[in-house]
Every structure is written in C-alpha cells, then in structure tokens.
Amino acid sequence: MFSRKTPFRSRIRQKRQAEPVRSGRGVFTRRALLVMAVQAGVLGVLGRRLYNLQVVDGGHLRQLAERNRTSKRLLAPARGTVHDRFGVALADNKVSWRALLMPEETTDIPAVIERFSQIVPLDEHDRARIERDLRHVHKYVPVTLHEFLSWDDMARIELNAPSLPGVLVDVGSTRLYPFKGLTAHIVGYVAPPNEEDVVKDTTLSLPGMRVGRAGIEQTQEASLRGEPGSVEMEVNAVGRVIGEIDRVEGQQGEDVRLTLDSVLQQQVLGRLEDRVASAVVMDCRNGEVMAMVSTPSFDPSLFDSGVSHAQWNEWASDPRTPLVDKAVSGLYPPGSTFKPAVALAALKSGSVTAQDRFNCPGYYDLGGVRFHCWNRWGHGMINMREGLKFSCDVYFYEVARRCGMDPIKAVGNTMGLGVKPEIELPHVRSGVIPTPEWRQKHGFHWNGGDTVNAGIGQGFVQVTPLELATYTSRIASGRNVQPHLLRATNDQISTMASADDVPKVDLPPEFLDVVRGGMFAVVNDQHGTAPKARLDLPGIQMAGKTGSAQVRRVSRALRESGHFNSMNLPWEYRPHALFICFAPYDNPKYAVAVVVEHGNAGADEAAPLAKLIMTDTLLRDPASDVRPAAPGMASSVVPNAAPPPAGAEMPSAPAETGTSVPTDPPVAQTQPEPGAAQ
Template sequence: MPARPRRNRPEAGMKRERQLRPIFTRRALLLGAAELGVFGLLGLRLYRMQVLEHGRYATLAKHNSINERLVAPLRGLITDRYGTVLAGNKRHWRAMFMMIEAPDPRAVVERFSRIVGLDAGETARIMRDLVGKPHYIPLLLKDYLDWNDMARIEVNATDLPGVFVDVGASRVYPFGAQLAHLIGYVARPTQKEAASDPVLALPGMRIGRAGVERVRDDVLRGTPGIVQTEVNVHGSVVRVLDRDNGVQGRTVQTTLDAGLQTIAAQRLSGQSGAAVMIDTINGELLAMASQPSFDPSLFDTGVPESVWKSWMSDPRHPMSDRATRGLYAPGSTFKPCAALAALQCGAITPDTTFFCPGYLKLGDHVFYCWDHYGHGHVNVVSALQQSCDVFFYHVALAVGIDRIAAMGRRLGLIGKLPLGLPAVSEGFLPTTAWARKRRLVWTKGNTVIQGIGQGYTQVTPLGLATMTARIATGRAVEPHIARGIGHDLLHEDMPDRWPHLGLDERGLAAVRQGMFDVVNTPKGTGYASRLALPGVFMAGKTGTAQVHDNTQAEEKANLDDATLPWKFRPNAFFIAFAPVHAPRVAVAVAVEHGNEGASASAPIARDLVTAALTRDLTAAPPGTVIEAPQAKLVVEGPA
C-alpha cells in the first residue's frame, strides 16, 4: 500500500511560530530603536538650528542676499560771509562695481567696456583699482552716466554681476574762476593716500588740494554712510533696502563778500594782477582776486591734458595766486613804510624838508625823480602827495635799510600772516646782515632805491593791504579768511582785539595826511580816483615799479615807459583806506605792466571801496547757507 502523506499537525505549527516570535520581536525592537535614534538626532539638530542657532543662520541667510557697502559722504559747503555757497555739491549717476560679487572681475570690466564704453584713461584707472583696491570697496566704473548708459546696464544686468547704478556727487563752484585761487579745488586721492586710509578709497571721496578746500579738508570731508542692497544669485542688485548717506562735512563760512569778489575779478579781467580788501576793524578778508585764473571744477574729474598744457604754457601763469604768492617790488606804495621808519627813529620829523631838483647825484650816478622838473622843497606830507622820489632817497640814506626792514615787519609787509591759506609768501626786505651773509657789497646806491620800493624789496598784494590797514588804525591788524565752522564762530568781532603798534602818533598822522592829499587834492597823484560819495574820503598812495632796467641815457631822456613792449612796462600799484576819519576797509591793487598806478590800479581800488562802503558788511551767523542755483543737489537722470 502506498504510504499515506503525513499531515502537519497543528501542534507542530504552533510550536514553530512560538520559536520565531522572539526573533521578529528583537528585530523590530532594534529597527525601532535605530529609527528612534535617527529621528532623535534629526530633531535635536533641527532644534539646535532653528532654536539655539537661529540668529546665526538668519544672519548667514541675510548675508547671502543682502550686501552692505560704505558710501562717501557729501563734502561740506563753503560759503561767503552772508551764507552764499562758494563751493557746493551736485548729484549725478554713476556705474559701480562690487568685485567681491563677481567670480572674474576683469571679465566683467571687459564686458562693461563693450556694452557702455570706456575711454583709455578710465580703463587704465580701473585696471589699477582691480589690483590695488580691496574687493569689499566699490569700484567706480564710469561717472556721469546718461539715460542710454543706464538702459544698457539694466538690459545686460545678468552679464554684469556686481555692477550697479548709484548716485554720486561732484564738487561745483558757482563763481568759477573768480574764486579759484582762494577757495581752491579738490581731486581724487592718490593710490598712496587711499592705501593709508580705506575711507579715501571710496568712490566719490575727494581731497582738498588748494585754498580753503585744502586747509579745512579735515572738517569738510564728513563721515561715510552705509547702503544695504538685495542681490540675486547673479550678483546683480535687485533693490536698495536701506541707505544711510553718512554725515555731511561741516560748512565752512569764510569772511568773503561774494559781491565784492565779483567786482574785483571783473575789474581785473583781461589783465594780470591782484586785488585785496581787508576789513580794518576785525581783519576779515572781504575780497581777494587774482587774474588770470582757471576753472577749479575740472580737478574734480581730472583736468584734460590739453587744458593742463595750455595752463602750463600760458606766459601769464593762470594757476599762480598773485594776491598771496606774487612777489613784487612795490614802487612808491612802499614810501609810507619808509616815512614811518624815519619818523619813528627820529631821522626826520613831520616838518623836515628836502629840496628836489628832479634828481639826486650820488658819486658818479644820478638818481632821477619821476618828475625831472623837480618838486622843490617838500616835507613828508607833500612828498607823499606828489610821490617825490628825491625826498625818499634822502629818507632812505638817513634811516638805513635795517630800520626800514624792521618797520616793514611791524606793518605786516613781511613775515607770516595767519590768513588761513596754504603757502602764503612772506615777502622780503633786505638788511645789512642779509647782505653780509651773501657777501654783497652794499652801497649807498642800494639804500637809495630801497626808499622808493625798488631794488631787493619784494612784497605781496596781501602784505600791502595789511600795511595799509595798520597805518589806517595804528593797530596790528591780522587778515584772516575763515569766519566760522558749522555754527561755531572762529574769531570774536571786537575792534580792540588788535594790539597797538606803538607808532609815534604825530608821525602816523603826517603819513595819513599825505595819503589823504594823494587822493583829495589836485596835486595828488591819485586825485582822478577820488570817491564820489558825498562826505566820504579815501586816503591812498600810487605806485609804479620798473621791471626793466633803463639805461642812464633813457633815464636822462625821461623815457616814456608806455612805448615799451608790454612785458617791459612798469607794474602799477595802489593802496587805500576809507573812510579817512573812521577807517573800515583797506585795499591794495596790483596790475602787472599796467605802467602807472594812478591810471591802472587806482580806479579799480576806488570802485571796490565805493562798493564796500555802500554795502552792509554785517555777516550772517555761522551755519547760514544760501544755495546758489548751480550748487543745489539736483539728481540728473532717472529717479
């Protein structure tokens, strides 16, 4: 019989199930434990990231999309005494580049040049900055963008990572060349300067290079601001989130009167010369013009090479400040100084007279008076009135060059003046010690011509104006140009702040009388330029200084200098103060090769004095600002 199949018994299956159950339970426990551990670790990590380190990762995320950069502050304003802006700022658009946001900065610059266009100078500057400038500081690609430039940048934004359009400011000078020497100008920092101070590397930062801009550069610079921008994955700016423009530089208020400055510059227009006017009460500089001049705004962006060459080749040297650095033999405007030196030491008195036959013979040399017919017997008053050279030949011999030099220093003709501008010339008057040191054989002839402001004497128009103010007041008036910074006044406006010069009052009165007669009597050399203001009188002194050594034959023949070529004609000077009995202003005018002070310089001084005495010279409080139309902060281009 075939074997019968064995049938699984229920008891066997149950037994096997009981044997396998512990194995599955252990595996499930192990798997569950593993899963629990993994999820626990993930939960712990999430808790740590989302709770404990939330601030850190929020900051990292923010920096992934938000860029912060420094921006140059607006430069402080420079104003005149009334608050009229003399140096301001004007907004414009510019293309900037954050190198840190571009994997290949040089390639971006090359693409930008193809899209927008860069000239050779811009390309050279950018290539220098790519190497020398830190990548976290924005790099200026192109300034003064127009609408088309900005449109091309926006259309090609994805190809220009890190490139963005920003608003900048340029320095503007509403009065242009009229104040160029005085206010000065600004320029980009050099690579060395930018390396020493990272703030100077910011696009738009400028450094004062001349005039008030240079002397007050520290307060005019201001404090940088911060701009937050959102950028996309390509490094292109999506939007500006926040902008802090920083702190604008402080306003510097000068003592200048822009109206008087304009008159001085216009009256000198077309000539080479300078005009300086000082307030005799407080020493404030009201006007100081030098012609010819230049456009100071060109330095902000860089003077074109052709313009620079034209300035350098111009024989009249437009960049030279004739008012503070022009050194001249002052001619007869020096005679009040020589007279005071002699009166102070007792070499002469107000009553001393000398006879002028039209010349003085000294050894084998004849020194002529400007009037070969002579002036006859003259004292210090009439000698000043008629500008008699022979009288002052005698004065110089009587007093000597050392006392003349000492009086020149006391009157401010030579020495340092605290004007508040860089590189002001101190002038020069010879002394016996100076001559001895240089082994010069000093003769009586050398002394004679010093008495009429010729020879080695060299002074500035500023020095002549200072001398005039001191003669007018008898006090050591010191000219200065800075009146206030911000809302702070720098100088107290007190008439008695200047110490007395200690000059003999009788001698001082004689010199003032002589200067009064110069302008207000028919015999005076400046009579044609007397004031037309009723009851107001001006005292002054004309001066003519030769720049061409005439031969003895020419002197004897009384050569007419007007027939000489322009560059050989004498320089013309005039000094004055007014009103005579209560002096308020002192002025000095120099016209190079003007031939005669009476005809070339005196009318300019008269017009300046007339304008000053008919104006209200009361200054506005420091901090007052009256924006000139050219200086308003106007954004050019789309908002």
C-alpha cells in the same frame, strides 16, 4: 545538488569537478577583513579630522565665517561746504551719477560696453582704463564705466537697462564750484586722493572721497572732510548684499564760512577785466578779507574729475600764471607804495621829523651815482606830507639814507610787510625787506645805493598784495589787524570782531596821522599823484598811495634821450602798477590793495581801479552784516543753478580767452606819466 547548468562551464572545470578544490573563501575573508580594517581606519581618520576642523579649530574658523558673512563698507561722508559771509555757497556738493559694470552679471562684456558707448560715448582713454580694470579686479567687483554722468545720460542708461545687463548706475557726489574761477584761488579745489594720501588715511580709498589740493579746501581739510560712516552688511559669496546688520552714520564734514563777500568778489573781478592783476579788499578794522581776486583764474571743478594733460599744460605754460594766487604768493616790488612805511620808520627812529624839508632838484647824487626823481624838474623844498603827495623820490632817498635799513625793516614788519601773513591759505609767501645783514648773508655787499633804492620800494624790496592790504589796514586803523578768511564754521554767524578787540600797532598815533594825511593828499589835494582815485561819493574821501614798480632797469642814456616812454616797452618789461588805499578817510573801514602786472603806472592804471573797487565796497558795505540779498544761509545752492547774485557781471573763465599776452595797452593810457622811477 550543485549540478546547476552553467552554459559557460569549461571543460577543465568539469574535469576537476571530481576532486573539490579550495574555493578561496578563506583567503577572501582574511583579505576582506584587512580591507575592512583599512576602510574603518580611513573613516576613523576622517572623523578625527572632522573633529579637529569643527571642534578644535572651530572658533578660529567661525571667525573667518563671520568675516565671510558680513562685509563692512565705509560710507563716504559728505564733504563740508564753503560759504561766503552771507551764506552763498562757494563750494558745494552736487549729486552725480556714475555707471558701473558688474562683470559677473553679464556674459558678453565687450558687447555691453559697445552698446553702452552708443548711449554715452567712451573715449580711447576710458576704454583702456575699463579694460585694465576688468583684467585686474574680481568678477564681483564693479568696474566704473563712466563717472560724472549727466541726468540725461543717467536716464538714457536706465531706459536701456534691458540691453545693458550688468550695468548699474550709482549715485555719488561731485564738488561743485558755482562761481567757477571767481574764488578758485581762495576756495581751492579737490582732487581724487593719490596713493600717498591713501597710505596715510585708508578711508580715502572710498569711492567718491576727495582731498583738498589748494586753498581753503586744503587748509581746512580736517574739518571739511568729516568722518566716514560704516555699514555692516550680510553678503553672499558673490558679494551681493542680502541685508543690513549695522549702520554707523558718519560725521558730515563741517561747513566753512568765509569772510569773503561773493558779490563784492564778482564786482572786483569785473573791475579787473582781463588784466593780469590782483586786488585785495580788507576790513581794515579787523582784518577780514572781503574780496581777494587774482586774475586770470581757472575752473576748479575740473580737478574733481582729473585735469587733462592738455588743460594742465595750458595753465602751466601760460605766462599769466592762472594757477598762482597772485594775491598771496605774487611778489612785487612795492614801488612808491612803500614810501609810507619808510616815512613811518624815519619818524619812529627820529632821524626825520614830519616838518623837515628836503630839496628835490629832480635827482639825487650818492657816491658818484645819480638817482633820478620821476619828475625830471624836481619838486623843490618839500616836507613829508608833500613828499608822499608828490611821491617824490628824492625826498625818500634822503629819508631812507638818514634812517637806515634796520628801522625800515622793523617798522615794515610791524605794518605787516615782509612777514608771512597768518591767513588760512597754503602757499602764502612772505615779502622781503632787505637789510645789509640779509644781503651779506646772501654773499653780497650792501651799498648805500641799495638803501636809497629801498627807500622808494625798489631794489630788493618785495611784497605781496595781501601784505600791502594788511599794511594799508594797519596804517588806516592803527590796529594790528591780521588778515583772515575764516569766519566761523557750521553756520554760526559770528558777529564782526569789534575793532576794540584788535590791539593797536606799536607806533605813535601822530606818526600814523602824518602818513594818513600824506595819503589823503595823494588822492584829494591838487597836484596829488592820484587824482583819478578821488571818490565820487558825497561826503566820503579816500586816502591812497600810488606805486609803479620797475621790473627792468632803465638805462641812463635812454632816459636822457628824452624819448623814454615805458608804454613803448614790451608788455612783460613794463612796470607794475600798484595802488593802496583806505576809506572813508575820517573813519576808515576798508583797505584796498591793487596790483596790475605790467600796468605801467599806478596812478593811471591801478588808482582808477582801486577807486572803482572802493566805491563798490562802500556802496555794498559788506561788513555791515545786514544784507538782505543773502540767498539762503545754509548750503542751499541748487546744483547747476547758482546764478551770480544781483548785479554782478561774471566774466567767463579767463583761461578761455586765449593764452596770448594782451599786448594792447589798456584804454585811456595814451599819455602815460611814469610814476615812480629811479
């Protein structure tokens, strides 16, 4: 019954067939049962592990799963815009496009990049950056190919989408400064956050976030930035969005409204032409800055995308310092514009009365040193009004000597000189009114000569144009106005702060009247120093004061040779030309301060400019607040289409005019008369 025919049966087996041998079944069964036990044990261990994973650690792992499933993305808030007082946008947001590459969605990345570069050229820098990004990010993280695409580029990419697998166009926002350099120093600019910023506030790592780096953009960062929103999305393993779960809208940044009048700002810029100068127009009743120009300027839009090294070096090495806001951080000797402050100090201290007359023979001897008046022939016996009118140096040498530095400093500070203005800008500098103590603190001895020098605004005295404007405003209005740029945020149109709200300056009005009268005489009297500043407007008169601040000592020998003419000096050694003024004289509304670097003579260079600026201001009367030509009160500036409003000439960006210093003197300067001189 077991005799099956087996073709492979061996002979040995046949031989042994007689005596049955152990089949090995018993051994097999025992060992198989052992194997089964091991198998059961392994499966039991696996079941136990499954229990641990799913039930014991379940909660923790479920949280991880939830994190896997949802991806929280922050939404960059729209940055608040900056407007002038009539609602014209000075800093706005513009829709821009950027091209991204999804590495996982394309197989041949170099080919795609090559085809992309045929549509939108990529330079070496871009390519290197893209390659670096591709190496460092995961496949599902998009790499930026090109930022700030134009509409045309965007359209061309979309059109060629079939040949550009993995390339997608993302909508972002860029900061737009419609007026380019016009308000660059005031509004400032934004730039991508650096690592330090991101550490402080991680929301800044959001694409498209910008940080204010200068001006209002910097100081008002908190309100402009806004709060990022967030959107929680269901995503799959490759980060692709499947659906939206939750959305928290962010808080858009608040809009900021400035006291500036962009039209007036343009007019002032037009008046300054290509001079290296700064001018401040202030409402002298409340300190609102109507216009504040510093030339040359720069295009703040360039910072948004990152300034090239070449551009930066050009700006940084330009002796005309386009990046510096000369109006708030340029320190200049005030020259004769300081004389009203000295006069006020002398009156206040009682050392001199307005009627006291001093003789000016054309020079002043003190301790063996001879100080000159700018007029070699002298001014004769003059009182304070005449001293201001002629800007007689000798008169103020004597006044300063009698008065001393401490009252000058005190009154100067009261009038806003040598005190850091509380204006909403960064890098605001404070001028200096020296005193013997100040000098000693720096390890020097104070000479009597230093006092008389300070009496004419030379020596160690330094002020900024904004301080000059504040000082002029306080003289004009008799009120302790504080310069400021912010009007209101979020489109609330504040009514102009009434002059009565501003406290009076701590000086008797009659002293101010003396100085105001002197300044009136400077412009309007016969033989005043600034007849060129006389207004052509009927019924409105202006009061002012010239100043010519030497930047270099003139040797006695040169002066006595009779051939001295500062116009023959190289540009950078010529005196600065300054002029301060206010108008209308009988009811002061506006104060203007003009400083033309190396403009040579305040009376010839700065005064006519100030007259033009004041004329513009009065004709425009920006503080009246009822301007018909206020295009849109909200942030309604159309991208790329912000033409300067009516009648303004807008010079091209000054940086483009070349880096060389203008060596030609401005016209109508053939026979200059030195203003104040030592």
